[in-house]
Amino acid sequence: MKRTCRDCGKGELVGGRERVHYTDSGLPNVWLDNVEVRRCPVCKEHVVIILAVEHLHRAIELAAIASDGHESARINLRMSGRKWQVLA
Ligand SMILES: [Zn+2]
Secondary structure, eight states, X not given: OXXXXXXXXXXXXEEXXXXXXXXXXXXXXXXXXXXXXXXXXXXXXXXXXXXXXXXXXXXXXHHHHHTTTOTTSOEEEEEETTEEEXXX
């Protein structure tokens, strides 16, 4: 199935797996690995596809607690199947 870019309406989105800085978590240092990112070759816009968001937020919470409240501590998670795994 073709996915046309919603921004320019011309490009055909190309999907790939990337590592992204997840700023929507409310924490400054959350990185997600193996996340689907769709890019438009025409306008260079990109869309990050995050699955299992509720599970992700719970995993981030637990990782933040484990890091002893150090807000600057980096949290690395990886999408594995339909779940998020915290990486040490
Ligand atoms: Zn586009």
